[in-house]
Amino acid sequence: MTVTDSASTSSVPGGRLGLLPRRDAVLRMSEVRAAELADSPIEGENDQTMLVNMGPQHPSTHGVLRLMLEMDGETIRRSKPVIGYLHTGMEKTGESLTFLQGPTNVTRMDYASPLFTELAFSMATERLLGIEVPERAVWIRMLMTELNRVSSHLLFMATNGMDLGAVSMMIYGWREREEVLRFFEIVTGLRMNHNYIRPGGVAADLPDGWRGEVERLLTMIPPRLEEYDVLMTGQPIWRGRLQGVGVFSAEEALALSATGPVLRSTGIPWDLRRDEPYLAYDQVEFDVVVGSYGDAFDRYAIRLNEIRESLRIIEQILDKMPKGDYRVGDAKVTPPPRARIDESMEALIHHFKIFTEGFKVPAGEAYAAVESPRGELGCYLVSDGSPKPYRMHIRGPSFVNLQSLPHMMANGMLADGVAIISSVDPIMGEVDR
Numbered sequence: 001m002t003v004t005d006s007a008s009t010s011s012v013p014g015g016r017l018g019l020l021p022r023r024d025a026v027l028r029m030s031e032v033r034a035a036e037l038a039d040s041p042i043e044g045e046n047d048q049t050m051l052v053n054m055g056p057q058h059p060s061t062h063g064v065l066r067l068m069l070e071m072d073g074e075t076i077r078r079s080k081p082v083i084g085y086l087h088t089g090m091e092k093t094g095e096s097l098t099f100l101q102g103p104t105n106v107t108r109m110d111y112a113s114p115l116f117t118e119l120a121f122s123m124a125t126e127r128l129l130g131i132e133v134p135e136r137a138v139w140i141r142m143l144m145t146e147l148n149r150v151s152s153h154l155l156f157m158a159t160n161g162m163d164l165g166a167v168s169m170m171i172y173g174w175r176e177r178e179e180v181l182r183f184f185e186i187v188t189g190l191r192m193n194h195n196y197i198r199p200g201g202v203a204a205d206l207p208d209g210w211r212g213e214v215e216r217l218l219t220m221i222p223p224r225l226e227e228y229d230v231l232m233t234g235q236p237i238w239r240g241r242l243q244g245v246g247v248f249s250a251e252e253a254l255a256l257s258a259t260g261p262v263l264r265s266t267g268i269p270w271d272l273r274r275d276e277p278y279l280a281y282d283q284v285e286f287d288v289v290v291g292s293y294g295d296a297f298d299r300y301a302i303r304l305n306e307i308r309e310s311l312r313i314i315e316q317i318l319d320k321m322p323k324g325d326y327r328v329g330d331a332k333v334t335p336p337p338r339a340r341i342d343e344s345m346e347a348l349i350h351h352f353k354i355f356t357e358g359f360k361v362p363a364g365e366a367y368a369a370v371e372s373p374r375g376e377l378g379c380y381l382v383s384d385g386s387p388k389p390y391r392m393h394i395r396g397p398s399f400v401n402l403q404s405l406p407h408m409m410a411n412g413m414l415a416d417g418v419a420i421i422s423s424v425d426p427i428m429g430e431v432d433r
Helices: 029-039 090-094 102-106 114-129 135-163 167-188 210-233 236-242 250-255 296-320 345-356 397-409 414-424
Strands: 009-011 050-054 066-072 075-082 288-290 364-372 375-383 389-395
Touching (some): 075 414, 090 102, 090 389, 102 114, 102 389, 114 135, 114 364, 135 167, 135 210, 135 296, 167 210, 210 296, 236 296, 236 414, 250 397, 288 296, 296 414, 375 397, 397 414
Parallel strands (some): 009 288
Antiparallel strands (some): 066 075, 364 375, 375 389
16 A cells, blocks of 8 residues: 555555455446336235344354345345344443543453443543643554554454454464464453553553554564455455445444444545544554445455554554653652652552542543544543542444444345354444343
8 A cells, every 4th residue: 555644544455455456337236126126026925025043142243143134035134133142331430430430341342352441431530630641642542542452453453354254364364363462461360351551641651662563563564464354354255244234324334323443444435543533543544444345355455554554653653652651740740650659658549549539520521532442432421520530431433333234234145144143343342231
């Protein structure tokens, strides 16, 4: 992909994805299906449809998702997603936890990219407090979330391959993701659900040797992505399973408030990192990757190229990582340094009070949004002046994007339903929050 500046846009069919030429003219699947139905009218005893339940235990529903399908033979006439099987209640739970405890709750919503919910919650809390985190904390947050975007998209590569019969891809994608999670474990102590990004900064500074570990990832992953291109992108069977499947128009995407790769696959280059910059994204260069046809292949190819763009951002973060503190110095918001607890009775009392009572947040409301691997992830907080949120609501991209399934699956084949669900990449922990 040719890079020009931080506001540039890269189209999926070009660049490194051009192993095989895309078709010169692609009819919308709705037009193709309409033509097929016109040629073979349904009449007589074949005009009956059947209701079929897909899930909530189906392996390709990426969680506890149920789909009610109205089938006409092998053709899906209508579909209806049914959610709510997890019943996590995390939004209501968040109102019983202090602002300091909040990240331990929200990190479990999108368990494939937990650092993004931690970031959105922390940014909303900081807006209520009226504080700004130190520069080093800003860049650490960027480093960790971009690596989390890489690990999330690698998980998609693995499960998407498995869903469509490319069983080897499950092994390869999981292999690379494990390396990123290993770095997370070095930094946060956990592979998932980190509670690392907190109001006021991050839980701990980057450990000794972190730069070498990141450089190892930057060296290891790009050649593996080239292997993915050979294994899948340029594979005729893979293209046949995805091209022209689950077509979604820009008009439909905008009407349903879809974001992330689902929206960008329709050709709309909307990315919060570029269009509404937060953290320090206005200080790095990257491309917003968009599609042309809005089909399952575009959604796959966008995620593959977004891994490359995230690695490019991470390279710049290594060069620009500032020195300084990793959290605000306000003793009312962050706990005292661990070494001070053994030296000062005041520090011990403060440590005890902040973890038992929390800190009070001025009354008001705030909304903060970040670009997660699945789209716009927002956190809306209302404070009544106490240490706990009066109201917390998460704008989950998986929940919103799930509404696109009936439009993508209409008049498609049952065999393509699995590919369409996988291309949306929903995380049900975030849907049933």
